Amino acid sequence: MRHHPFARAAAAILIAAAAPICVTAPAAADDAPVVLRPAKPGMPLAHPIATNDIPPPPLSLIADRPVRPAYVPGLPGLPQNRMVTDDFGRKPPKFDAIFIRKSRVENGVVVIPAGGLVYHEDTWGGEVALRGEQIPMLGRLSTYVDYDMTTVIKKDVTIPAGQSVVVGGQVYQYYATVVHNKTANHTLHVKTIAGTDWEWAFGSPVLSPTQTGWWSGMQFAQLYNQGKAREVTREKMVFDWLSGVRMDRIVLADEKLYAGLAGAGDEWKAGNRTVKVATVDATAGTVSIEVIEDGKPVLTKTLGPVRNELLIEDNDARKALVFEHGDVIGFLSPWPEPFKDGKANLKIYAKAFSLRYGDTYAGDTRFAVYPVGCPTGHNFGFMLTNKEEIRIKPGETVKGPEGYFTIAVERIDGDTVMAWHVADRQGNRSVNLGGPTITNVDLVLGQGRVAGQAILKDVGRQMLERTYTNMQQATGTAASAASPTVRAAAAGSFLSPGLLAALGVFGLGVGAIGYEIGRRRKSL
Amino acid sequence: MTTIPTRAMALSFLGGALGYMALSYLTFKVPATAEEAELCGFVDGDFSASGQFLHAPLDAWWISFTRLQEYWTTISVGLAVAFVVFALIVGRRAGGRTVAGGAIGGGALALSALCVSCLAPALSVVGLGIAGTLLAGVPKWLITVNILLLTGWGVLFLSRRADACPLPARPPQSVTAS
Numbered sequence: 001m002r003h004h005p006f007a008r009a010a011a012a013i014l015i016a017a018a019a020p021i022c023v024t025a026p027a028a029a030d031d032a033p034v035v036l037r038p039a040k041p042g043m044p045l046a047h048p049i050a051t052n053d054i055p056p057p058p059l060s061l062i063a064d065r066p067v068r069p070a071y072v073p074g075l076p077g078l079p080q081n082r083m084v085t086d087d088f089g090r091k092p093p094k095f096d097a098i099f100i101r102k103s104r105v106e107n108g109v110v111v112i113p114a115g116g117l118v119y120h121e122d123t124w125g126g127e128v129a130l131r132g133e134q135i136p137m138l139g140r141l142s143t144y145v146d147y148d149m150t151t152v153i154k155k156d157v158t159i160p161a162g163q164s165v166v167v168g169g170q171v172y173q174y175y176a177t178v179v180h181n182k183t184a185n186h187t188l189h190v191k192t193i194a195g196t197d198w199e200w201a202f203g204s205p206v207l208s209p210t211q212t213g214w215w216s217g218m219q220f221a222q223l224y225n226q227g228k229a230r231e232v233t234r235e236k237m238v239f240d241w242l243s244g245v246r247m248d249r250i251v252l253a254d255e256k257l258y259a260g261l262a263g264a265g266d267e268w269k270a271g272n273r274t275v276k277v278a279t280v281d282a283t284a285g286t287v288s289i290e291v292i293e294d295g296k297p298v299l300t301k302t303l304g305p306v307r308n309e310l311l312i313e314d315n316d317a318r319k320a321l322v323f324e325h326g327d328v329i330g331f332l333s334p335w336p337e338p339f340k341d342g343k344a345n346l347k348i349y350a351k352a353f354s355l356r357y358g359d360t361y362a363g364d365t366r367f368a369v370y371p372v373g374c375p376t377g378h379n380f381g382f383m384l385t386n387k388e389e390i391r392i393k394p395g396e397t398v399k400g401p402e403g404y405f406t407i408a409v410e411r412i413d414g415d416t417v418m419a420w421h422v423a424d425r426q427g428n429r430s431v432n433l434g435g436p437t438i439t440n441v442d443l444v445l446g447q448g449r450v451a452g453q454a455i456l457k458d459v460g461r462q463m464l465e466r467t468y469t470n471m472q473q474a475t476g477t478a479a480s481a482a483s484p485t486v487r488a489a490a491a492g493s494f495l496s497p498g499l500l501a502a503l504g505v506f507g508l509g510v511g512a513i514g515y516e517i518g519r520r521r522k523s524l
Numbered sequence: 525m526t527t528i529p530t531r532a533m534a535l536s537f538l539g540g541a542l543g544y545m546a547l548s549y550l551t552f553k554v555p556a557t558a559e560e561a562e563l564c565g566f567v568d569g570d571f572s573a574s575g576q577f578l579h580a581p582l583d584a585w586w587i588s589f590t591r592l593q594e595y596w597t598t599i600s601v602g603l604a605v606a607f608v609v610f611a612l613i614v615g616r617r618a619g620g621r622t623v624a625g626g627a628i629g630g631g632a633l634a635l636s637a638l639c640v641s642c643l644a645p646a647l648s649v650v651g652l653g654i655a656g657t658l659l660a661g662v663p664k665w666l667i668t669v670n671i672l673l674l675t676g677w678g679v680l681f682l683s684r685r686a687d688a689c690p691l692p693a694r695p696p697q698s699v700t701a702s
Binding site for chain 2: 496498499501502503505506509510512513516517519520
């Protein structure tokens with residue numbers, strides 16, 4: 001008997017879905033050479049290879065997505081599609097997003113595990129360094145200046161069908177097997193720890209040891225998200241190595257000290273520090289900067305020359321233009337031109353701060369921060385996740401980072417959350433997100449790249465079903481289609497006097513008709 | 525053998541059924557309270573959380589009509605009316621008293637069907653709701669089947685009686701040549 005190839009593939013995925021995820025690094029696999037490929041021969045790798053392992057935020061796997069979550073498109077204090085600016089007239093849209101995942105009711109209390117509550121600064125396009133792009137920081141705007149990105153490599157990685165693993169800031173999921181005759185191809189989905197789906201940018205890598213004419217074999221490259229598989233079956237993918245970019249740090253600043261052409265001797269004050277242009281050598285394409293603190297030089301750095309062919313993703317080429325000391329940071333701007341009339345095109349900022357992957361968020365130590373990196377070297381917002389488990393009793397609230405939003409639980413009946421809502425800092429509340437069928441406070445709020453698009457592939461169906469069910473209950477029409485418990489149907493009690501009489505009439509009627517028919521036959 | 529006036533009976537059936545539907549629609553009132561609504565087949569889900577009735581009048585009547593299985597009553601009334609018309613047509617030959625009994629029986633059947641319809645609350649005003657109470661435990665489809673059997677028997681019976689007592693042929697009309 002022949003089976004439909006899609007049915008066989010689906011069965012394989014279902015069977016394998018129950019298997020545990022295995023990420024190990026045995027000695028044998030360490031021998032496999034890691035060959036990261038640049039965009040073209042001779043081009044250096046843009047990002048350094050990571051030398052440390054930083055755990056990703058909890059609940060980053062696909063299996064940890066919100067379950068039957070409530071959906072809230074936004075609130076006045078959690079703006080959507082908010083246009084910001086950069087120094088060159090670009091207006092990228094920004095979105096506030098909140099996710100709650102793996103929440104549950106336990107002994108009459110709502111429990112959100114560590115990492116379950118997420119604020120995500122969600123952006124539609126990549127956030128680009130050195131261009132003065134503004135990034136929303138919980139209601140205020142900061143300027144994105146620079147970043148540190150590394151490429152994380154993991155060896156001997158196994159991904160069971162349907163499951164996922166995290167490498168750096170990327171999540172790889174073995175998504176599907178498609179069989180054709182005795183051959184098959186196997187699809188890998190690549191997302192970020194926040195859920196940003198790179199399919200829109202790069203498609204999905206397809207691996208196949210048997211369809212050699214159609215795909216690129218057992219290796220793939222999505223910029224610096226790369227991998228080499230040694231075994232791909234319906235049940236699992238086994239990689240010699242997998243790489244994924246990780247945004248280790250983004251640097252933002254709240255004060256612009258200067259932007260424009262500067263000559264030797266120009267200086268700017270930032271608290272007890274002075275930033276001074278020591279020399280400008282337009283011919284060599286360099287400018288020397290000094291940072292003086294309490295009268296003593298604490299940093300001297302020559303910026304340039306500009307290597308336009310590698311900007312702005314290449315780490316060395318970009319860092320050659322940037323100086324940084326404490327909360328002062330600046331750079332030699334390559335655009336529109338680095339030098340003019342013997343002066344250097346400088347941008348200098350104060351009140352700079354860093355968001356480091358996995359660090360405690362300085363603005364609210366209950367949260368950890370994770371910048372979200374794109375393999376291009378762009379940034380895709382940042383996540384703030386709760387470090388400790390959150391417990392909310394009925395009538396209590398919990399505040400998001402810096403009080404930017406509030407989660408309030410009003411009523412719990414047994415295991416059911418009858419009433420809860422999310423509110424912004426100004427007190428604008430969502431509708432009641434609870435109801436008779438709600439057993440958690442899982443949530444998707446926002447309309448950005450993740451909340452409004454990528455995550456829908458994983459939880460959209462559940463979200464729509466939940467939304468409609470709650471609408472039915474709110475309008476009191478839940479039972480209209482199936483209910484008709486109507487008087488006529490309900491009235492018929494078994495063998496009532498009326499029913500007995502009707503059955504008697506039925507018998508008489510049948511007899512009478514039989515009699516009439518019999519008489520007619522006789523008379524013929 | 526007496527020919528059964530099928531065309532007249534079919535038209536009578538149609539007239540009775542449509543007439544009943546029209547009467548049902550004209551006497552239907554959009555319920556103002558949940559208690560009133562329950563009488564005509566509505567449930568809590570037909571009201572919003574604020575107690576507002578959710579359906580337009582025509583929709584409400586149709587919902588009530590179908591939920592109360594009024595289509596059975598419609599068929600019953602149509603059958604009864606068709607039988608009354610049949611009885612009146614064959615009356616001359618079947619004998620006056622028999623016909624009168626048949627017609628009254630058909631009318632009674634129609635009324636019994638009406639008594640368990642959604643018109644019952646209105647009929648109870650004139651005392652006919654009592655029959656409705658008696659028949660309340662009887663499924664409407666069974667009432668319809670019974671009416672079909674009784675009217676069917678009535679048609680067979682009256683047509684046999686008409687055959688047994690044939691009327692003399694009409695005298696030929698005089699023809700005058702001009």
